[in-house]
Amino acid sequence: MTSNLERLREIRIVVLDVDGVLTDGSLVFTDKGELAKKFHVRDGLGIKLLQAAGIEVAILTGRTSGIVSYRADELGMTKVEQGKLKKLPTLRKMLEAAGLKPENCAYMGDDLPDLPCLRTVGFAATPWDGSSELDPYIHWRAPHEGGRGAVRDLAEKILQAQGRWEELIDKQFLSQE
Numbered sequence: 001m002t003s004n005l006e007r008l009r010e011i012r013i014v015v016l017d018v019d020g021v022l023t024d025g026s027l028v029f030t031d032k033g034e035l036a037k038k039f040h041v042r043d044g045l046g047i048k049l050l051q052a053a054g055i056e057v058a059i060l061t062g063r064t065s066g067i068v069s070y071r072a073d074e075l076g077m078t079k080v081e082q083g084k085l086k087k088l089p090t091l092r093k094m095l096e097a098a099g100l101k102p103e104n105c106a107y108m109g110d111d112l113p114d115l116p117c118l119r120t121v122g123f124a125a126t127p128w129d130g131s132s133e134l135d136p137y138i139h140w141r142a143p144h145e146g147g148r149g150a151v152r153d154l155a156e157k158i159l160q161a162q163g164r165w166e167e168l169i170d171k172q173f174l175s176q177e
Contacts (some may be wrong), residue, residue, distance in 0.1 A: 004123070005161050007139060008106075008161030009161055010103050010104055010122055011055060011104060011106045011123055011162070012054075012098075012100055012104040013056045013057070013098060013100055013104060013105050013106070014055060014056070014057045014105075014106045014107075014154065014155070015057075015058045015060050015091060015106070015107045016060070016108050017061055017062075017108065018037075019037075020111060020129075020147075021110050021127060021150065022040075022068075022146070023037045023147040024038060024145065024146055025110070025146055025147065026038070037065065037068070037071075039071055040147055040151075042152040043149060044074075046153075046154070047075050048075065049155055049159060050158065052171075053159055053168060055158065057079075058077065058080065058081070058094060059077060059080045059081065060084060060087050060090055060091060062083070062085045063083070064082040064083040068080070068082060069082070087116060088116035088117055091107070091117050091120065092120075101122075102120050102122060103122035104122060105121040105122055105123070106122065106123040106154065106158060107121040107124055107125070108125045108151065109124075109126060110126055110146050111134070112133060114126075115137060118138060119137050124137055124138045125138060125140045126138050126150075127141075127144065127146035127150035128141060128143060128145045128150065130146065140154075142154060
């Protein structure tokens with residue numbers, strides 16, 4: 001049986017759902033359509049640290065939103081798949097295009113539409129407030145809620161398991177002193 005530490009050491013790509021993972025799951029609408037989504041700055045830093053370590057971060061979501069495209073561009077994310085109600089075929093294409101196997105992928109989702117992906121990847125995660133229906137299929141539940149640092153928690157867990165956390169903190173922040 002493979003331990004979580006062994007699983008985390010194999011991660012080369014992190015794929016994230018949006019609503020309930022990168023956001024708190026709230027959707028704000030006006031009569032003209034979607035108005036806002038709220039993202040947490042710590043999740044953004046976690047994504048940037050993963051990228052600095054050479055780990056790709058991608059978005060795979062069932063909804064389509066210009067706000068998501070804007071946030072992904074801001075973070076330098078090039079793999080963004082929106083409007084994918086059946087996520088697993090898209091996940092498989094993403095991995096194939098990157099030359100990776102499912103065991104090289106961490107996926108964070110929060111609800112039932114994420115089950116096929118969670119059951120396929122090497123490391124399956126959910127935010128603290130992710131659906132309890134996912135429990136039999138996940139390897140780890142983050143200590144923070146979706147949109148409130150859960151992605152940062154995942155980034156730290158991966159980078160620590162790979163022995164990269166201290167090096168990145170030193171290089172990105174402490175070497176500025």
